[in-house]
Amino acid sequence: MNTTREPEDRWVREAAEHLDGQAAELDSTIMARLRQGRKAALGSLHNRPSSTIPWLRPLAAGLSTVALLIMVTALLMQRVSVTETHRLSALEDVEIFSSGEDLELFENLEFYSWLSEAEFPEKT
Amino acid sequence: MESETIQEPLDRFLVSVERKAFVMARMATRDTDEALDIVQDAMQALVEKYAGRPEAEWPPVFYRILNNRIRDWHRRQKIRNLWRGWLKPWSESNDRNDDPLEQIQDPGVVDPGEGMDRKASMARLEVALANLPLRQREAFLLRAWNGLDVASTAVAMGCSVGSVKTHYSRAIHTLRQFLEEYRP
Numbered sequence: 001m002n003t004t005r006e007p008e009d010r011w012v013r014e015a016a017e018h019l020d021g022q023a024a025e026l027d028s029t030i031m032a033r034l035r036q037g038r039k040a041a042l043g044s045l046h047n048r049p050s051s052t053i054p055w056l057r058p059l060a061a062g063l064s065t066v067a068l069l070i071m072v073t074a075l076l077m078q079r080v081s082v083t084e085t086h087r088l089s090a091l092e093d094v095e096i097f098s099s100g101e102d103l104e105l106f107e108n109l110e111f112y113s114w115l116s117e118a119e120f121p122e123k124t
Numbered sequence: 125m126e127s128e129t130i131q132e133p134l135d136r137f138l139v140s141v142e143r144k145a146f147v148m149a150r151m152a153t154r155d156t157d158e159a160l161d162i163v164q165d166a167m168q169a170l171v172e173k174y175a176g177r178p179e180a181e182w183p184p185v186f187y188r189i190l191n192n193r194i195r196d197w198h199r200r201q202k203i204r205n206l207w208r209g210w211l212k213p214w215s216e217s218n219d220r221n222d223d224p225l226e227q228i229q230d231p232g233v234v235d236p237g238e239g240m241d242r243k244a245s246m247a248r249l250e251v252a253l254a255n256l257p258l259r260q261r262e263a264f265l266l267r268a269w270n271g272l273d274v275a276s277t278a279v280a281m282g283c284s285v286g287s288v289k290t291h292y293s294r295a296i297h298t299l300r301q302f303l304e305e306y307r308p
Contacts, residue, residue, distance in 0.1 A: 011303070012296070015253075016269045018246040023143035030156065034142045037164030041171045042135055 130175050137182050138167055145190050148265050151254050152194045162197060166190040184272065187280035191262050198258065245303060252302040256295055259283075263291035264299070 026034075142163060149159035166189040174185050253261060259281070266277045267288070277288045 011249075011300070012268045014246070015249050015299075018249065019144075019147060019265075019269050022250075023147045026143055026146065030146065030160070033160050034146060034163065037160065038135070038138045038142060038167055040164065041138065041167035042131060044168060045131055045134070045171050045175060 133179055134171060134175055134182075137179070137186075138170075141183070141186060142167070144270060145186070148190065149194060151250075151265075152258070152261070153197055154254065158197060162190065162193045165193050169193075183270070184276040184279035187266055187270065187272070188282055191281060195258065248303060249299065252299050256298060259291045260295035260298065263288055264295040267292050 145163045145166065146159055149162040150156060153159050153162065166186060169189045170182065170186050174182065177185065253264065256264065262281050263277060266272045266280050267274070272280060274285050274288050277292075278285045281288060281291070283291075
């Protein structure tokens, strides 16, 4: 097994050595530009965002989503309660009109209410 | 504080890979300036995004960035060539000789005998490598030259271990065939 692989390994090794030679023989202009690029890259090391930010970002996004949801829910609840109140008063009106009672009684409700609350001296 | 502690090992790592990265990029682009831009871009991306990762992860991550940049470059070239093809149907491409053998540099009469044969065959290998499909070349250069193991090569290539094995074995087969075909 190993003997059959040996020639292949040899030329692969030779190829790697040849490529090593190429990499070692780069001219000074290319090396200078590579050095310059490396320095520029390392220079950005100090400007890169803090390592706390990567996990803070999703947290902030999550919190803002929750806040938004709460706001939307509150608005919806408020809307529901307002419409509920309207619906209830409308139902009361329907009840009054459909009850067949004397409408005059309802028209003078304020008067009857005042009458019941007012204090009159009892007749002896 | 953190930046200062990783600057030195990061610099050491970049020094250790910059030459090979450049040779790989130049082989893929056949253009020195483009290759230098790609390598600088890869170094920048590694420092900005992955400097905080453990040192052991830097090699596969760096080569992955490099390969992605090379692939992006090829995509852009493809689109550019497509436009050129549409705009200029009668290009001078017919005049250009695309035979890879024609691109082999004359090895010169430096070493007689076996030395010259070896040099010529390495020059052929270089041409064959440059003409390999992108993924096969990546697999060969990462495994055979950069010495990455299969798992790290898979990370660097962004594919499965099985795919790495397939690409590498195809690369070996193609290169061997090419070298045997043109053996003097």
